[in-house]
Amino acid sequence: MGLKVGDKVIFVLHGNHNDHLGILVQRNIKLLGSEHWPDL
Numbered sequence: 001m002g003l004k005v006g007d008k009v010i011f012v013l014h015g016n017h018n019d020h021l022g023i024l025v026q027r028n029i030k031l032l033g034s035e036h037w038p039d040l
Helices: none
Strands: 008-014 020-026 029-031 034-036
Touching: none
Parallel strands: none
Antiparallel strands: 008 020, 029 034
16 A cells, blocks of 8 residues: 555654654544544
């Protein structure tokens, strides 16, 4: 599954000296009138 228009890509620094880079990808899902952003 690839990225789609509207997806969120979040870059996060973590570790003792912020020396590790994490990447989160989330997709907007509308369920019963509410928005949800689960991780992909």
